[in-house]
Amino acid sequence: MNALLNSGADGLMLGLIYGVAAMGLTLIFGVMRVVNLAHGAAIVAGMFWVYLISTAFHIHPYISLGLILVAGLIIGVAIYFIAIHRIIDSPELMTLLSTYSVSLMVIGAGTVFFSTTPRSISVDLGLLSVGPVQILGSRIASAVFSLAVTGLLYALLYRTRLGTYIRAVSNNRSAASLVGINTRLVLAVSFGLGIMMASFAGGLIGTLFPFTVLSGGPYELRSFLIVVLGGLGNPTGALAGGILLGLIEGVATQFLQVSWVPVLEFTLLVVILLVRPEGILARWNR
């Protein structure tokens, strides 16, 4: 029972980080109907960003995490204008391929510069005991950061003019453009925000687990699963889906061999897509 509580708590913390990554993916899909296949690359970029900044300048990983919020947004906006804006109205195949090509370039360049040797960022915040449950301090900190960034995103979406524009464009792009919203800019910023969330989550994961240039794949697939759990295009659903997946992973490892957990996850992904493509957690969509 104690083991179950422990892994459940671990899963919950991890799930919040997964949720942040998935919100990045779902935000982009919700606003512009683009499935961002560079999502995994953005996650890895976040990991390496934190790794490089904190080892090169000897500053605390959590400070370089803060810098991601700015850098991720700028890079995301740049990617939008280079790779997506021209084909935003083309069939889905085109945006799928263009974001995938961005991923190829990022991962390819990363492999050249950093090879595929595992790296890690050490953050030691001790161990916290709550009754029978023991949790690593770094995990609690990551969970708190995840909640903070989620809060910021919500404040942006629901309390600012830009957020209103983003929601308007996501509802109906041509109507938004008719009432004078600069849709080009809104789309770019939304894509930037999506990349930013993914990189931030990547940075957080980097402080918890070792990683390589190729680590993005499994996390990208998890984000897909979460987004499908919560309903494509629905940020709240993504957060809930993240927590749910974290819990499933935490609890399932108690009953299944670790290598069977991904079998469960991917089967779940396909089954949910088939049975309830609008997501099992979605009560409202869009």
Next chain:
Amino acid sequence: MSAFRRPAFWALLGLIVLGALAPLATGSGSLRESFFLILMFLVLASSLNLILGYAGYVNFGHIVYFGLGSYVAMFCITRFGLHLIPSMLIAAVFAATVAFLLGTAVLRLRGAYFAIATIGVNEAVRVLVGNLDFLGGSLGIFLNLSVYGAYGGPGGALIMAYALMVILALAVVAASFVVKRSKFGLALQSIRENEDAAQTLGIDSPHLKRLAYALSAFFPALAGPVYFFKNGNITPDAAFSLTTSIEAMVQLMLGGFGTVVGPVIGSVVYEQLRGSLLTSALFRDLHVVIAGAVLLLIVLFATGGITGVLRQRSRLLWGLLE
């Protein structure tokens, strides 16, 4: 069948045969190896074209049938001591049946949902096979060297594998030609342009889509066994590699999707490009980056690929390049 009366059909098949004979005539082993890879990717890209190019369904997990077929055939060879060719046929029928059944469900999804589902199916099967002990788990299946005895030793097996791949390439190109010129192909293309309108006009789109999907699964399930038979071993990561799947997609886009010659041109050009990049010291490490850049440029500026550009240039080519 109207396809057989068209000169372009015979010209294309003839060109492939001529190309395929070159390494045998010169006796160059390395040339044969690189042609073998080109032909394998030709089969992958061309069969992907049936569902992606004709019917417009973005299938990222095409490789799942390559892997499934390979595992079935390798299992038949090692466990029951079957010959390669019957094992291939069993594998292909198995894969096409799985695709037909799975297609009934998965093809109800459209656009991005379908794309994600195909990735999910491939990954689910990959991790599942890695967990199955009777398929060798994550280490996979190894062929004993003595297996090749029945094919005239390893040398004879290499030649046979090459010949089989040539036949498969011809078969898949012929099939895409025939499908394209048929009522079936026309229906698929109308589904690509506007599925709802096609259905309104009486096209049984769910059934035709799953037929196309099963047909597109048939060919990689034949090519996979040849590839892994020649390799001597198979692992889940090699058999269900998303990277290979997407490479085939890049080749299809490069050549021009929805056309018969597109995947042929795409696989030849891409493999040549990769070969020359890999041998130059400057670009060896960057070949993935360059593949990405090429893909991005095609998507942004030349959606029709090489075939599309050529067809726009001249009326003669318009007729010749199906």
